[in-house]
Amino acid sequence: MNKHKSDERFFERKRREAGVQLNEVQQQAVLHTEGPLLLLASPGSGKTTTLMMRTGYLIAEKGVNPARIKAVTFSRASARDMSERFAALFPELSDTRVGFSTIHSFAFEVVRAYYRARGETYQLIEGEIEQEAEDELREADLPILHKKPILRQLYRTMTGGGSLTEDQMDDLTTYISYVKNKMLPEDRWNEAKCELKDADKLLRAYEQYKLRGTDRLLLDFDDMLTVCHRALTEDPRLLRRYQHRYDYLMTDESQDTSLVQFGIVGLLAASHGNLCVVADDDQSIYGWRGAEPQYLLDFKRHYPSARLLKMERNYRSAPEIVDAAARFIRRNKNRYDKAMFTKNPTGGRIALRMLADYKAQAKYVTTALEGTPPDVTSAVLYRNHTSALVLVNALDRAGIPFNLKDGDKRFFSHWVTQDVLNFMRMAFTDRRPELLERIYPKLAGYITREQMNALLRIGGGQVSVFDTLIEQVPLKEYQVKQLRENKDTFGRMQAMNARQAIRTIRYNLGYERAIERLCERFGFRQEMLLGVLNTLEDIADGLETMTDFAERLKYLETLLRSARSRSREPGAVTLSTFHSAKGLEFDRVYMIDLADGVIPSNDDIRKYDKGDAADMEEAVRLFYVGMTRARRHLELICYQKKDGAAVKESRFMTAVRSFGGAGEHGGAGAAAVTADRVPRTAGAGAAGQPRAAAMARSGGSAIGAPAIPDAWQGELPAYLKAGARVSHRTFGPGVVLSADMEAIRVSFAEGDKKLLTQVCLEMGLLKPVKKRTT
Template sequence: MNAIERFWLRKRQEVGVSLNEVQKQAVLRTEGPLLLLASPGSGKTTTLMMRIGYLIEELGVLPPRIKAVTFSRAAARDMKERFARLFPAQAEARVGFSTIHSFAFEVVREHYRRAGIAYRLIEGDIEREEEAEEGGALPQAGQSPDPDVPVPHKKFILRHLYRTVKGETITDDQMEVLLTYISYVKNKMVPPAGWADVPCDVRDADRILQAYEQYKRTGSDRLLVDFDDMLTICNDALERDADLLRRYQRRYDYVLADESQDTSLVQFAILDKLVRSHGNLCVVADDDQSIYGWRGAEPRYLLDFKQAYPGADVLLMEQNYRSTREIVGAANQFIKRNRNRYPKEMRTNNPAGAAIEKRCLPDFKEQAKHLARRIAALSDPGAAAILYRNHASSIVILNEFDRAGIPFYMKDGDHRFFAHWVVEDVLNFMRMAYTDKRPDLLERIHAKLNGYITKHQMAALKRIDNQASVFDNLLAHVPLRDYQVKLIQEVKTTFERMKELPPRQAIRTIRWQLGYERALERLCERFGFRLETLVGVLNTLEDIADTLETMTDFAGRLKYLEEIMKASRYRSKREGAVTFSTFHSAKGLEFDEVYMIDLIEGIIPSQEDIKKDERDEPADMEEAVRLFYVGMTRARSRLTLLSYKRKDGALVRESRFMTAVRGAEPSPAGSPRTQAGAGRAVPQPAKKAAPSLAPSIRAGSLVRHRTFGDGEVVDRDEERIRIRFATGEKRLSVQACAEQGLLEPV
């Protein structure tokens, strides 16, 4: 028995670890660049830890000479704990487990120390800030010399600059969009000349970013640095300071990067510089699980890995140890919808299990009730998870589960819903129904109701010093246009009637009779809000209001739901609490039973994905496919897919992804397969022959489109097809229609 065989035997006896042939190759190929493509549930973290242990115990590499980076502090901590369990004798070894941001900050600190530059973080201490993703509050740094920015935190600065540039107050939703835009620009290394070309729902985002960059250099007594800056400054410092780069290159002989499908261009540039002198880079990733393109992740470099590192090995870890054959087979077939990927064949030796359940409910409202019934019937709800695309979905579910007395756990509950300006507007409308004598209340909503009350008229109203109705004062003391008189009288009468209405009916009165929904449409046109998002908030409020008797009950219910959402993150699976999670946050987790919900067109894939796909921009649709795949592969034994036919009285279409799973035949990819081809190098991603559109679909023929309904083909060439629908003409990509099965003859 040679030394390597003794190593495998010793680890099997010590901690019960037994690796398959591909995993062993990944451990042993220590020199030079290696791309390890790991399918879901394939044991990648164990393999990575075994590789580090092999370097130390068998090759004699000193632990501090090894750098292992990942992209969240929780993942870095998990790697460190997993390594200590597998190699207890090395528990105190100082292997460099960290996040990429922590490493970048280390470089930035040394760079600024050497240059004598004073700086201040505006997103808190790096380690404490990373804990915020697990629920901690954002720490606040120092005091700012600008009285309008009392704390030099990134959000406070951006709020101040938005008001300066736009003359308006930024909403929480706009703030999140703006933060994502800035992070995307920095992580993609977009030069200032290209900022205006990056799409953003916040108008003039590029101007605000320019002002932000200027403020960080001149708005304080020191240079201000945020998290994205840590990456760009680190990369620039290593590029320009040859001595600094050599110091770090000499510090680490081996660099390992986990979850590398989430790596951005600037992060990869940092890692590339770090290993340039020796080339010992091990990248562990799954191109099929890259789901963070919207914040700058760039999976393209995985597909081009052998071009960047011509001598690299590429190994495929395709064996899934997590899920049943049915789940593995369906997921394996589903991900093949994507063309820009490595040709992996995920397989499993696990036994067969239950068929994937695909259920289309009559109505959206039935979904939460259906889930509550199903989860209540489980012997261990703590082993189950409910996954959704958007945070808004969780509000209706938690409301139903609370009413049913079913405990739930939410690590990433989005409390912003309860502070959303639409929610506050609705509450202010309700307050006005109880008392119409407060000008301050009317001032908050006057631009969002019938009556068209101007700022000048509001200013005049506020100068009136009496306790009469604000509407009476407007009619008696403020100059109005002729058409306003009748409108304001009607508004006053509507508020008087609203006082006695149950909250659900009151919300509908606010939406339609008081003109709030029309006002939202105008705001969307002016500020670029998404109307579907705002209407979704209103629909959710109606669902919460259902069965409540008074508007006071409704306000109390909102406060209560916010509190139980906050409290839910302190529950655990051991308490029998079912997990609520977005698809994104579920990546890396696994559950016995998984419910994927809201599987309709416009949610997954999103309306934006669909529009871009129709414009022949397939990258976003491929990411949506990967996101759905991530959801599927969280399940060990049971997977349930839920859609519905109607939402808020309107017909909706089942997600094309669910349709694909529904129509797929059982795949041989889910059955056991030999290891004959295991560990093979894959020089290029898979290139499938593109499906073709039926020749019978030509000018004059009638067709049915999955999203737009029935239409008539006007003309067609090799690339585009023009169709006249009831809603107007559309020019669509022939390739996209064929690949996604969007068109069929009528």
């Protein structure tokens, strides 16, 4: 597209005023205002700036009324960011009313007009409700007009008294969103994946309740979209009203758009065709909730006259990272062919770490983050929420500030967590029948419901509930023996440290076997439930008593509530899932838990092995999103074992490992990818050489600190004797109380600290303090 002198003056003026200097493709995107445009924007390619410049160009140069421009994105944060960015780039237009909004807020406006014209009333049922308020409404026999309580009640009715766990509720609401966003007809609802049995029947009951269960129509957020689409399709006058309101439509982050959302935008643009779609098919990572990347690949079929532009220059990352990410994403076949590149200076690094054991991961990351300058931004990315808890625990103990992007605070109220705490309470007082009632189905005692009811009728007293059961309730002979063993086990738990107690609950009291039975019966994900138990064990590590453990859990729960407010603290590390990290960037990025079965998931692998590559391609895109968050420093981290079982490195990490040779752009990637397979013997590298020297000679990455194996296996220095005076890099001077191969206890001015021997010696955190001579 040829630029006129007025266009050139526009670009030059914004370069002087706002420092914005667009490349050739970005300028073409700004100038293509008439007709459909698909703008494919690689990570870090300046898409938001380009979109805002295009909006400003329409107003300032083409004289378009700002009210006739609609810019739609798919989160409130993105809509707010667009509005702020536009005001910063065009302060002279700050009083104009450009329609920056989410698709849901636009849909709500249409739905409101639709029902108002029909004279119908409705009520939104989204949002949380306090448990106390829900209980009060239920006791008063009043309708609870909130989505989740409605679903819980319908499930109880359908199952004859069953209850939904929070995990099942999440799975169910995701399933409902998927069905709605895919616009699946009712006879295909059972095709959508949901771990909850008969989810399609429950959805059918839910839809009926919303229509006829109360004196008004009930709508949730997903209904906003489906009703909006139906209204625009069925009501020509309403459609013309909104088509005539907007002359120019723009959608950002369009790879996250669902079929119903594309349908809404398509209806609005049908009258003039002035539609600009900004997207990156390589960053479409929300297929599980209905995103439809195939629509982008078919864009020219929907809009034959559309122009396609590719913003392939990355302004964010070092060439080493850009090169590796660009090569990695080419694993996918169902994508636009793009060649992401950068002109940024070299000097970035990708390091691959293979640790000896899962427990070394949090220690390694914590040590690598220690001493990071406040002006260097860092992030730790993972696929599953449970990965965050172990990191939160380790970072807090190390005194490293962090913010949690999207923490799952329900971990602390999860029924597995509450079960473990109730088992621990039983160890302190086994005289309360109501406490046993909470755990008896998961205890290796084979107590029946009838026997439990008999115990409740007898009530508590001054003797153990186990003695009461044995002496006053009819039992089988095998039950008597098992209950006596349980009583003895609970008694011994009082003297155990927290981790020993949890392992006793799992293996001696039968809790893990009970988990397996529950998974078989109700379809719970065993891997996820065992992950909760493993995380509890990790948190318990180093805590001397069960009371310490309970207090630690309460402290961490409070800490997570305040984690978001710490985001502006200098040097705060961001903890985030790969999904929530999209759109963000950091100087240093650590991607953890990179194992087959995690990313890609076992489900991804199973489907791929059967010839269905869709989920595997989405997993590739998710990994790519993680890689492209890093500016200069990217580490990929896995481990050889977890809970005693061998772990297979993620095939994605293996793929990046293969990039260790020369890169595709003039050798830019030659030294980009380095690997460090950490041996178990600390302090020595190949052939028993000191680790740092061995790494230097082998070309190992020098990023961060040496990786940490399970425990220090060298000799303790002579200065670490009880009573010796030492100085810690962070805590200052102190006196050694005790030291062994695992931990060093030191009394500092702020209190006693238990320090990991491994970390202190490898990082040189403790130094001897010489006695003064007179």
